[in-house]
Each structure stands twice: as C-alpha cells, then as structure tokens.
Amino acid sequence: MNREQLRELYKRYAERKGFILNPDKKTVDMLLDGMLLREKKYRRRYCPCRVVSGNRETDRKVICPCAYHLLEIEEMGRCWCGLFVKSIDVMVKKVFTPEEMEKWEEIWAKIDGKIK
Amino acid sequence: MTRDEKLERIRLKKLRELKKRMHEEPKGRPKARGVVTLNSSNFDDFIKNSTVPVLVDFWAEWCMPCLMMGPVLEELARDYAGKALFARLNVDENSEIARRYNIMSIPFFMIFDGGRSVESVRGAVGRGPLERALRKYVGI
Numbered sequence: 001m002n003r004e005q006l007r008e009l010y011k012r013y014a015e016r017k018g019f020i021l022n023p024d025k026k027t028v029d030m031l032l033d034g035m036l037l038r039e040k041k042y043r044r045r046y047c048p049c050r051v052v053s054g055n056r057e058t059d060r061k062v063i064c065p066c067a068y069h070l071l072e073i074e075e076m077g078r079c080w081c082g083l084f085v086k087s088i089d090v091m092v093k094k095v096f097t098p099e100e101m102e103k104w105e106e107i108w109a110k111i112d113g114k115i116k
Numbered sequence: 117m118t119r120d121e122k123l124e125r126i127r128l129k130k131l132r133e134l135k136k137r138m139h140e141e142p143k144g145r146p147k148a149r150g151v152v153t154l155n156s157s158n159f160d161d162f163i164k165n166s167t168v169p170v171l172v173d174f175w176a177e178w179c180m181p182c183l184m185m186g187p188v189l190e191e192l193a194r195d196y197a198g199k200a201l202f203a204r205l206n207v208d209e210n211s212e213i214a215r216r217y218n219i220m221s222i223p224f225f226m227i228f229d230g231g232r233s234v235e236s237v238r239g240a241v242g243r244g245p246l247e248r249a250l251r252k253y254v255g256i
Contacts, residue, residue: 027180034178048178051207051214082180095242
C-alpha cells in the first residue's frame, strides 16, 4: 500500500466514524510515511507516536487506528498523533497544559483498564 | 597526581570523546545545536559519566508532537549550557532503551541525575513544565 491509498483508507474510516482526517496535509503525509515505514519494519501499521514494546498485547493497542483514538477524539478533539480530528477548527499543532496532559493520561489509563 | 585525580581525568576525557562523537549527526537529519544524539551503544555511558543532570528527549522522526518539542529542547540546551546536558534518543532506532523505562507514548522526557532517572515529563508540554522539572536538579 502506498501513501495515497493509505490516506484514502483512513479518510473513509474517519468519515464513517463521524470525524475527519487532519486537514494539515503535511502533517498527515509525515504520519502516513511513518506508519508505512513501521509497517515495513514490524509488519503492522503502528502509530508513529507510540513505542513498539515487543509485547504483542500492548502493541496491538497501538496499531492505527489505535485503541485510544475514539475516546481521545471525543474528549480532546483529536487523536494523540494528530491524524484524526473532530472538526476542521481543531488546532493540532499546540502544546498542552499540565491539566490537558492529565486528561490525556486519564484517557489512556481508562482504555488500558487502569481506571474506570 | 593521586589515583582519584587520574581516574577523574580519564573519565572526563572519555566523556569529551563521547560528546564529540555524538555531535556527529547522521546525514539528512536536522542538526540540533547543543543536543547530543544518543543510541543504545552510548546511552548508558553518557548518562553514567555526566557530572551534571541530563535531560533526554525520547522521540521519533514521524511523530508530530515530538517535532514540536524539538525547538524547546534546543532552547533549553542553549539557556542551560554548562548546567545540564541535553540529548535525544530515537525510539524507533533504539526501542530497547525506551522499553527499559516503560515509555509507551512520545514525546517523553526523562531527567537523569547522578546516573539514575529522577523525573519524567510526558507529552508536548512546551518549555514551562520541562524547565520547572529541570531546575530542581541544576542547582538554581
């Protein structure tokens, strides 16, 4: 699969789920390239913003679209790496406040089953 | 010269050589001024031999939040030159080090003092939280 095919795949996926692909094409290109390279290396399209741990169960959660993205988009307006956004006006290239980081961590812990 | 002084000289020489080697960035990658590139073969030595705290940025080339934090690290490296060392480790190329510290998402920053990990900061948080964490160890 090449970058354009992958873009189309994720674009359709996002539309089906009610969100969109990040309108910043340059960022999306970079993320897609990263995923394709990781696919070549690990045979799975792991999220470029996650560490591949070598633990099959943990790593399964970070194959794009990852286990966290739906809740992330719902609560933060975007997924962690910035591939998907809730709407066109979501600012992706921004730094997070400590409070926002806490919220991210809470989402990850929820999905990992560490908190309810 | 006492034995301790000799050992200190050797240690400093080794550290200087290590730093020099690590500043030789691979071709095609933007050079980050004042920021050392670590990998699995030099990571432990660098952390262990540093006489000042070390801030390590765990990152990957394709990670947008990581790229946003690059200039922040360079800024800190400039402002805290001599008081701390700054380094980056690519988790795609050195995943075993990231695993050792149980790092799941990037960007992830870890401060080492006296050869051990003392504090970590996760995410694209800008300069403030990183600097606050660092200041606890640089003796300001």
